[in-house]
Amino acid sequence: MSENPFASHLEQDSNPAAALDAVSTTSASLKYCTISSEKTAEALHTNIREGLPSVSEANQRRALHGANEIASDDDEPLWKKFLSTFVGDPLILLLIGSAAISFIMGNIDDAVSITLAIVIVVTVGFVQEYRSEKSLEALNKLVPAECHLIRSGQESKVLASVLVPGDVVFFRVGDRIPADLRIVESVDLSIDESNLTGENEPVLKSSHAVDKHSYNDLPGSIVPIADRTCIAYMGTLVREGHGKGIVVGTGKNTAFGTVFEMMSSIEKPKTPLQTAMDKLGKDLSFMSFILIGIICLIGIIQGRSWLEMFQISVSLAVAAIPEGLPIIVTVTLALGVLRMANRKAIIRRLPSVETLGSVNVICSDKTGTLTANHMTVAKIWCLGSMANKTNVLNMEKKNGGNLKNYLTEDIKATLRIGNICNNSTFSQEHGKFLGNPTDMALLEVLPKFDLDDQRSRVSRVDEIPFNSKRKLMAVKTVDSNNKVVVYVKGAYEKILEKSTHYVNKDGRVEKLNMAQREQIIESGNSLASDGLRTLAFAELDLPNDRSKKISDDDVHDLVFAGLIGMKDPPRPTVRAAIETLTEGSVHIIMITGDAENTAVNIARQIGIPVVNPEIAVLTGDKLDTMNDDQLANVINHVSVFARATPEHKLNIVRALQKRGDIVAMTGDGVNDAPALKLADIGVSMGKMGTDVAKEASDMVLTDDDFSTILTAIEEGKGIFNNIQNFLTFQLSTSVAALSLVAISTALKLPNPLNAMQILWINILMDGPPAQSLGVEAVDHEVMKKPPRKRTDKILTNEVFKRLLGSAAFIIVGTIYVFMKEMNEDGKISDRDTTMTFTCFVFFDMFNALSCRHSVKSIFEIGFFTNKMFNYAVGLSLLGQMCAIYVPFFQGIFKTESLSLGDLCFLLAISSSVFFADELRKLYIRKGRLQEAYDYSNV
Ligand SMILES: Nc1ncnc2c1ncn2[C@@H]1O[C@H](COP(=O)(O)OP(=O)(O)OP(=O)(O)O)[C@@H](O)[C@H]1O
Ligand SMILES: [Ca+2]
Incomplete structure (x- = not known):
């Protein structure tokens, strides 16, 4: 399974420290940390200012060193994995055993049939498991890492995977280091290496080579990983400052790569839902085993064929256990999660889907x-030219015309400060400012x-x-x-x-009096x-x-020039999202x-409702005077x-969580990271966000758009509903199959289904x-229902009632058909089991149709809205037809051809489960008119 080195595995609480010992001796970072930047550049045939000379040079190096990726390749061939699933499951082994016994006892037909059935069962299971692995793999590739590269003197943003040794890259606050780098330039650089070393304090880094001699007493004079202060390691995060480095190690040849290789065998933690399902599966297996044991015992006491009872029991066990x-x-x-990614929300941790x-x-x-x-720029206001707040230069009204005539000295000064106190640059490549x-x-605004x-x-x-603080x-x-001059904005x-x-309109500097100060604040407001x-x-x-140099203390006694108001319109989709x-x-x-x-x-x-700003708005200053409890008390009214x-943000999340709220919090900067981590769902921005914020978050919005959060919550709720729906389907089938055999055994009837049919x-x-x-596609109505409580079970009473109801229909209907067929000739023939078998399968398909939605009628959601469902059911029915009409399969399943009349009869009976469920839904939807039903209880 190939993994993205930048995904979140290292955040598990495993401690990589042990693995580091091995790393310290091998990696390229050891070699280069003790020699100067210039020597490093020389050794790697590169240029600190210009980078590698050409793309072809880089390509040659990539051919030699490979891509800058950490792939923990899984060498086991597919067929081996496939075979291992046969021996991995004790039930399958038992079945194989029973086939062998049949064979020895001369029952060749049975032996062949069972073997074929086993192969089919195992193949279906294997294909599903393989798909699950593939889709998990796809998840890891959703957030590709990027970096700023210099090659032949040109700067560009590229995928981190293209880097080769000798490349020169830039990095700054919030970036993740894309490969192991020998730092050649640094400004106030500090790097968080906690995901590599487990050390929480960020480490100060610089371009100075490490003095090798101070490590002479260590075995092999090896400089420990943490002491290589001129090396920036792949995957670590820049907490402060910025710098430039030469790539010395890529992919597996990095400290991270080595650690990762050793840790990739660690299994990913399961989500609460997965754990709950595992437990449910175990509980059900336990109960089925007991029941099957009893059935088997009774059957043998009744004097039935020992081998037949054994085969039925084992098949039943295979079937009943989900x-x-x-x-x-x-x-x-x-x-x-992949669907969410298509809708611009990338989930970085699977459990978050449930929390959503x-x-x-x-x-x-x-x-x-x-x-x-x-x-x-929408409005400009200057004290000298405009005097009071009603007088402003409204750019929107003056659109199109040249505004040169409005340039009084104070407006000129205001624009000049905005021009010079500015870090935006013009990009020739993009044709605009960045x-x-x-x-x-x-x-x-200047050209206007x-x-x-x-x-x-x-x-x-x-x-x-x-x-944001300053x-x-x-x-x-x-x-x-x-x-x-110092320019300040x-x-x-x-x-x-x-x-x-302040500057007056003729450009002269005058003292500010109290009234004028008030005037400025009033105009600002x-x-x-x-x-x-x-x-x-x-x-x-x-x-x-x-x-x-200047510091914060130097910024005082300023000469005020003017105010500028900038328009930043709301995103068009946000209003509707907030309403929903x-x-x-x-x-x-x-x-x-x-x-x-x-x-x-x-x-x-x-x-967002702000009825009374006194209560609904809190400013940072007020917030500073409150403790967490006080904030928790008032926050319910704050919007x-x-x-x-x-x-x-950290105080806000803490106060909300104190009240028991489940909080989603957005953020994009380095300082947002702690709040993103603490929030139940930390949401970072794909476009504007720093790597640090993304790293700390559970979800990344690739379009930075608030309404995408709504999409994600909707999908999250939908997924949960879908899981409840197929649970209803699986469990009702399982209960029906078990009960059917149990009842017929108890009533001393022959077995209605044989092993292959089961x-x-x-x-x-x-x-x-x-x-x-x-x-099943998300039903937008899920958003009308209040959020699910975190403690709510997935197998609610309602789900339970529903599945028992469906199972009851299947059992009664199938037994009815069985008795009817048997009584016609008083004996059990192939025709009788074929009818029973087909009846059960038809029932199950109608049951599946009902399970597509818990409360909505199929006529409301539409027959053709879930293509995959129609294919699956169509395929299953086709399979069933093969089983009863194709001679080869007739041999295996012990079936006979049925007449069209038979099929119609069976369809009529088995559709009862569907119509009964439609009635239940109708009843619920009627009740809903008075009272909104609660999805989480359905
Ligand atoms: N580039 C800048 N130079 C100087 N002052 C700025 C700059 N950007 C914003 N400000 C000032 O700082 C204030 C706060 O901006 P800040 O960037 O902290 O808000 P923000 O947290 O990004 O906003 P939001 O939370 O809405 O995303 C702004 O109202 C503005 O007055
Ligand atoms: Ca099963």
């Missing part, structure tokens, strides 16, 4: 998840004023980067006249706090209440110490770093957290028809 159950559950989960249906609170980021993350959408908007990008005219000395960004620059309250002066992300812009002339979720009693909470007014406006636009930082029935119930019930 040995296919765990596999079908796994396949259903896996196929469901229980989520009752969703905490979502605003920017990029609820909104489109496409910002445009980077932070806020920054992009500030560059895209006939301004151009001035960044090439000044040189940047230092930067205080924006982060809520501002500053850059220090020097121009050609040696003038040193950020949240308007923050900037105003640090400002003492006013822009925000239009739903605009509002930033303030300010600058500071510094004396000529041009080379000095709210209807299903899911509480939606918006968490944003933006201002309160902006948040409230957007919340109302997308249908917006404004001016919040990623750190606050085995064929087993294929129907454990095979394709059951599996096809697992892929």
Whole structure:
């Protein structure tokens, strides 16, 4: 089974430390950690600045070293696996034994039939298991790892699997290291190696070679893995800073690869549902064994043929035990997850599928998840030019025309700060600006004023980067006249706090008085209440110490220039998604770093109720004064957290979980990771998200769209319903088959079904028809029902009643046909068992049809909505026809041809189970008109 090295196996609590000893002696990282960057580049024939010279060179190396993938290849050939399933199952061994006994006793016919039946049973089981493995494998390939590569001087984003030794790559905060790297450049670099070494503290890394001599006393003078501070290991996560490195080891030739090889034999933990199914399977086996034992005993006491009783019992055991159950559950989960992936939600851990249906609170980021993350400058306001909040430069009204005439000195200053205090870059390849959408908007607005990008005219000395806690960004620059200026932009309250002066409309600097401060805040609030992300812009002339770095402490006594409000429209699908979720009693909470007014406006636009902002909105400042208990007490009424930082998310999840809520939380940054881990469903963003956030999450939204969470919950609930449905089908068949033989034995009747017939029935119930019930399309009505409680059982009383009801119909109908046939001639003939056998199979197919939905009529969901089901049932019926009409199979199953009249008679009888269930559904749906039924109880 090939595995994606970047999937989450290493998060199991296994400790890889032991495996590391072996690693330390072999890997390439040992060789290169003690020599300089230049020597490393030389040894690998590469260039630190330009990377490898050509693609053909890289291809040659790949031919030599292989792709940068860790494939724990499974060498066992298919036929061996197939054979091993024969010996793996004691029941099958017993059957083989009974075939052998038949053979020895001269009963060649029986021996051949049983052997054939065994082969069919085992093959069906094997094919299913193989499919389950294949679909699990496909899950591992859903999140391919990417990296930033430099080759022949060109930078590009590529799949990590193409890397070869000698390649040069960049990495920065939040990235996962794509291969073992010898670091050649680093800025404040710290890397989290916990998935490799188990050490939780991030490790400081740099490009300095390790001094080999300090390890002389260690055996073989080996530098331990954790001490190779100039090596960045594949799969580890960059916690801070950024850097550049030369690839020294790829694929299996990395520390991770070696550890992984040793750990790949560890089985993946099962999901709670799978565990529950395993247990259910065991319990059922136990009960069937006892029952079958009793049947067998009674039969022998009655003086029946010993061998016949033995064969029937063993076949019955094979049939009654739903040995296919765990596999079908796994396949259903896996196929469901693949379906979700097609709908843009990637589940990283299988158990999350079950949790999804229980989520009752969703905490979502605003920017990029609820909104489109496409910002445009909508309004500009400056104190000098506009004086009060009613006066703004509304870009939308002035659309199209040239705005050059509006350029007063303060507006000019505001735009200039936005231009220079900016990290967005123009990409020739894409023909547009790339980077932070806020920054992009500030560059895209310039041409409307006939301004151009001035960044090439000044040189940047230092930067205080924006982060969600600081809520501002500053850059220090020097121009050609040696003038040193600090340009600052950020949240308007923050900037105003640090400002003492302002630029008036003629460009003169004046002192700010109290009234003017209030005016600025009022205008900021006013822009925000239009739903605009509002930033303030300010600058500071510094004396000529041009080379000095700047820190947060240097940002004060600023000269305020103006405010800009940016529009970021809600995503079109979000409103409907929120409506559906709210209807299903899911509480939606918006968490944003933006201002309160902006948040409230957007919340109302997308249908998050904010009736009284006093209660429904909490700001980060207020949150800081509360402890977890206080927060838990009020959080039920809160639907917006404004001016919040990623750190606050942790408090929010904790408070919600304290109340017993099942929480889904979104996040994309490095600082969001702890909250994503803690949440029941951590949701990260495929496009904007960092690798760290993805790593910590249970689900990745590939389109970053909030409404995809709804899709995922819907699928999660649907999968659960499907599992309940095929459980009903399998168990009712199993109960019916067992009871049938038990009753006829107790009544001293001959056996209504022979061993081969029972085995064929087993294929129907454990095979394709059951599996096809697992892929029934999601019924959107599941969202109207409240979330499932986590403790709710899968085999609810309702499911139980339903399956017993269906089984009763099958038993009574089949016994009726059996008695009727037998009484006609008083003897048991091949015709009699053929009728009984076919009757049972028809019953079962009608039963399967009923099991497609628990409460909706088949006429409502449609006969042709589950193609796979129709194929499976069609195939089963075709098989049944072969069994009774093809001479070869007649020999095996001991059957005879039936007349058309016989078939019609059987169809009439067996359809009763279907019509009875339709009546039950009708009854339930009528009752539903007064009271919404609860899916989880059905
Ligand atoms: N690039 C930037 N430079 C300076 N200030 C910024 C920048 N981006 C945002 N801000 C300011 O910081 C505030 C908070 O932004 P932040 O990025 O923390 O919000 P966010 O958490 O991303 O939003 P959301 O939670 O809605 O996704 C914004 O309202 C804005 O005033
Ligand atoms: Ca079975």
